[in-house]
Amino acid sequence: MNLSVELAPYNKRGLQLKNPVMTASGTAGYGMEYAELVDIERLGAIVSKAITLKPRCGNPQIRLAETASGLLNSIGLQNVGVDTLIKEKAPIWSTWGVPVIVNIAGESIAEYGELAHRLEGVAGVSGIEINVSCPNVAMGGMEFGKSPEIAAAVTEAVKSRTTLPVMVKLTPNVTDITEIARAVVEAGADAISLINTLTGMIIDVSTRKPLLGSVSGGLSGPAIKPIALYMVYQVSQAVDVPIIGCGGIASADDALEFIMAGATAIQMGTATMVNPNAPLEVVEGLERFMDSEGINDIAELVGVARLP
Amino acid sequence: MKQVLATVLSNSEVLPDIHLLCSPAPEIASESMPGQFVMVRTSEDHDPLLRRPLAIHRVSPLASPIQLALLFSVVGRGTKWLAQCKEGDEIDLLGPLGHGFRVQSRHLLLVAGGIGIAPLVALAENELARGAHVTLILGAPTQDQLYPAHLLPPGIELLVATEDGSDGQKGMATDLLANFTGKADQVFACGPVAMYEVMSSQTSIKGRSVQVSMEARMGCGFGVCLGCAIETRQGMKLVCQDGPVFELEDIIWRGEKGGD
Numbered sequence: 027m028n029l030s031v032e033l034a035p036y037n038k039r040g041l042q043l044k045n046p047v048m049t050a051s052g053t054a055g056y057g058m059e060y061a062e063l064v065d066i067e068r069l070g071a072i073v074s075k076a077i078t079l080k081p082r083c084g085n086p087q088i089r090l091a092e093t094a095s096g097l098l099n100s101i102g103l104q105n106v107g108v109d110t111l112i113k114e115k116a117p118i119w120s121t122w123g124v125p126v127i128v129n130i131a132g133e134s135i136a137e138y139g140e141l142a143h144r145l146e147g148v149a150g151v152s153g154i155e156i157n158v159s160c161p162n163v164a165m166g167g168m169e170f171g172k173s174p175e176i177a178a179a180v181t182e183a184v185k186s187r188t189t190l191p192v193m194v195k196l197t198p199n200v201t202d203i204t205e206i207a208r209a210v211v212e213a214g215a216d217a218i219s220l221i222n223t224l225t226g227m228i229i230d231v232s233t234r235k236p237l238l239g240s241v242s243g244g245l246s247g248p249a250i251k252p253i254a255l256y257m258v259y260q261v262s263q264a265v266d267v268p269i270i271g272c273g274g275i276a277s278a279d280d281a282l283e284f285i286m287a288g289a290t291a292i293q294m295g296t297a298t299m300v301n302p303n304a305p306l307e308v309v310e311g312l313e314r315f316m317d318s319e320g321i322n323d324i325a326e327l328v329g330v331a332r333l334p
Numbered sequence: 335m336k337q338v339l340a341t342v343l344s345n346s347e348v349l350p351d352i353h354l355l356c357s358p359a360p361e362i363a364s365e366s367m368p369g370q371f372v373m374v375r376t377s378e379d380h381d382p383l384l385r386r387p388l389a390i391h392r393v394s395p396l397a398s399p400i401q402l403a404l405l406f407s408v409v410g411r412g413t414k415w416l417a418q419c420k421e422g423d424e425i426d427l428l429g430p431l432g433h434g435f436r437v438q439s440r441h442l443l444l445v446a447g448g449i450g451i452a453p454l455v456a457l458a459e460n461e462l463a464r465g466a467h468v469t470l471i472l473g474a475p476t477q478d479q480l481y482p483a484h485l486l487p488p489g490i491e492l493l494v495a496t497e498d499g500s501d502g503q504k505g506m507a508t509d510l511l512a513n514f515t516g517k518a519d520q521v522f523a524c525g526p527v528a529m530y531e532v533m534s535s536q537t538s539i540k541g542r543s544v545q546v547s548m549e550a551r552m553g554c555g556f557g558v559c560l561g562c563a564i565e566t567r568q569g570m571k572l573v574c575q576d577g578p579v580f581e582l583e584d585i586i587w588r589g590e591k592g593g594d
């Protein structure tokens with residue numbers, strides 16, 4: 027039975043995963059705590075928390091709020107900065123038998139390029155995920171991912187400074203996500219991941235004010251799954267690079283839906299935070315499904331839900 | 335830190351809307367330190383979605399297998415779900431989590447505001463067993479909301495404050511503080527943010543080591559989501575990983591909305 031997938035078939039270095047299941051950025055930190063809890067080497071890949079050029083403190087409390095089967099967050103890209111990541115985190119990753127993909131966020135197009143440049147040749151880094159979709163920062167973030175021209179320019183800036191496989195993570199907070207997807211693929215994206223969180227808010231009726239310190243936040247979890255799934259279905263038919271599906275995946279059946287919609291691989295965010303074992307349960311569930319359905323290669327399932 | 339499915343041994347309402355839940359969870363209990371907590375899953379599906387943080391109330395090392403006790407107020411959907419768990423049900427626990435109390439003294443003064451008694455019982459039990467002197471100031475709105483004295487470890491020196499004066503001194507736990515800080519080398523407190531704010535302005539506390547257990551809304555409980563980060567005088571800290579126990583003087587109160 028073959029669960030392995032290639033995420034960057036058009037890139038010289040390639041990015042082969044032993045299975046299609048990854049943790050989503052921001053929900054497994056830099057992987058260290060997570061490694062204490064589960065056997066991370068059984069995962070396809072780990073995607074690290076968004077990294078910026080300089081360390082960031084993030085947003086004020088309250089940063090999290092639960093909604094019906096969902097989670098609103100406004101972390102605000104708190105992170106240690108790329109230099110610390112290279113010095114302290116990457117050396118640990120280089121000893122792991124699981125690839126780590128670094129999620130990057132810039133405040134300008136040039137900054138994205140600079141981040142890619144710094145990560146070039148760093149042992150322990152297997153790929154880059156461009157975050158043009160963070161809803162929780164004033165400068166940059168999602169704004170880069172809302173315009174096809176800017177998203178393409180960011181992709182080009184990164185591609186021109188790195189030989190690492192590059193995936194671009196799209197925001198769902200747009201009118202037509204396929205337009206952005208086409209633009210970043212034309213600009214050289216090796217793969218596309220989607221979706222990041224949907225912008226939303228919550229009001230505390232007792233104080234009559236927004237509950238989150240930064241007013242709005244990003245919605246994730248099972249609540250957003252149907253939206254994410256349909257976007258994967260659309261985007262996978264609009265471009266010919268691998269799609270990494272993300273948004274509300276909590277079980278093997280959820281993962282199978284995304285794969286059948288056209289995703290080559292999947293990421294699990296909120297589910298990983300709540301149930302650290304969930305990604306491994308999905309790997310096992312995929313194996314069971316393939317076994318019982320007599321499927322030899324997971325690739326046979328990619329996009330099967332598309333209508334002729 | 336382990337994720338385990340534990341069987342509920344008992345779950346009873348020991349005080350109005352306050353439950354005591356016992357469960358054998360040796361993987362967690364044997365590693366735990368007073369002040370640490372567990373993240374408890376409070377649904378079988380995705381709603382409520384997040385685990386709930388609860389302090390380790392007590393560890394019974396002599397029971398076989400080692401037992402873990404949780405003491406919780408029923409305040410919302412998650413704790414209501416947990417309150418309905420019966421003997422034989424399974425609960426999904428993640429722990430032990432965080433950094434607990436750092437004890438370096440022979441005479442400890444503990445200050446519990448309401449449900450804040452939860453982690454302090456484990457601390458008292460541990461320290462009394464080590465031969466330390468433990469004084470506990472227990473505060474609650476009324477007598478019938480006071481943690482039952484017979485459940486406290488023997489040998490503890492107990493002082494009571496109730497807001498309506500139905501037991502002990504009339505007033506808040508913090509009103510008793512000034513009389514006793516002189517005797518103790520270290521103060522450990524758990525209660526609402528308002529209690530910590532009162533404490534931080536009390537002169538009898540100045541210059542002493544005072545450790546408080548903080549609350550924040552938690553997504554993961556083990557340092558990966560950064561949802562629980564607070565600003566301290568030592569920089570940004572995670573309540574779940576660097577805390578929940580912090581030095582009182584390190585907490586910056588301005589803009590800190592606290593655990594409500």
Ligand SMILES: Cc1cc2nc3c(=O)[nH]c(=O)nc-3n(C[C@H](O)[C@H](O)[C@H](O)COP(=O)(O)OP(=O)(O)OC[C@H]3O[C@@H](n4cnc5c(N)ncnc54)[C@H](O)[C@@H]3O)c2cc1C
Nearest residue numbers: 386387388389406407410411412413452549550551578593
């Ligand atoms: C480290 C730590 C230890 C705790 N130990 C105990 C304990 O031993 N006993 C006890 O009774 N309570 C304890 N609490 C508070 C307890 O976690 C909340 O009362 C509980 O999460 C409420 O859940 P609910 O679903 O019943 O309420 P809801 O109001 O429905 O909760 C909704 C959301 O708000 C969050 N939330 C609500 N109140 C709080 C709060 N005070 N702190 C943090 N998050 C909150 C919940 O996690 C949830 O995401 C602790 C909190 C922390 C951070």
Ligand SMILES: Cc1cc2nc3c(=O)[nH]c(=O)nc-3n(C[C@H](O)[C@H](O)[C@H](O)COP(=O)(O)O)c2cc1C
Nearest residue numbers: 050051052076157221222246247273274294295296
């Ligand atoms: C607490 C939290 C932090 C996140 N941080 C990031 C981040 O740093 N970079 C990023 O690209 N996405 C981030 N995300 C988005 C997730 O990676 C994912 O795209 C989204 O949560 C939807 O997937 P899910 O429903 O499986 O969580 C974050 C999500 C959460 C809940």
Ligand code: FES
Nearest residue numbers: 553554555560574
């Ligand atoms: S609760 Fe997730 S980092 Fe503290």
